[in-house]
Amino acid sequence: MTFDRMERWVKVSYKFASLYPVNSAEQFGSVITIQKLARFEHDIDVLEEEYRSKRSQGLSEVPGELDRITTYSYLWVLGAYEIIRTLAQKTQHALHIKTRDEFARLRIPLAKLEPSKKHASSDFAFPEPVFFSASHEVGWTLNPNLVMTRKQLSEALLESLEKS
DSSP states (O other): OOHHHHHHHHHHHHHHHTTSOTTOHHHHHHHHHHHHHHHHHHHHHHHHHHHHHHHHTTOOOOTTHHHHHHHHHHHHHHHHHHHHHHHHHHHOOHHHHHHHHHHHHHHHHHHHSSOOGGGTTTSOSSOEEEEETTTTEEEEEEETTEEEEHHHHHHHHHHHHHTO
């Protein structure tokens, strides 16, 4: 993660905090939660890059290495969803609702093993994880025509928070 990206996360953490009373536990907790999410994203980015680098050098996969990346990415999506869900609920801002719905499309099948109601006719009950070697990122196949990546969701969340 670049310094600029981390700076974006820090800035949005304080914007999110402005929804709560000054010096409240909720305000403090919201800043910490978003900044921890950013650090977690950084850790996943490092793991993805290491994995891609090893594959490009022809090195063998360490058992469980890719599973660790997909598990961490899965947990990142679940945590990030709660942030955007809370923000959409508190503000009713159209962009936050749109971003929440993007996250829900992946989060619901990941957590509940069923497609979201809005996409029940097209999406799988459980999205298959995929790893893109070229971009070194984890994604999930939601249906035969759609793959969603953690990085796409991360950018959508950041943009949503920045524009609030």
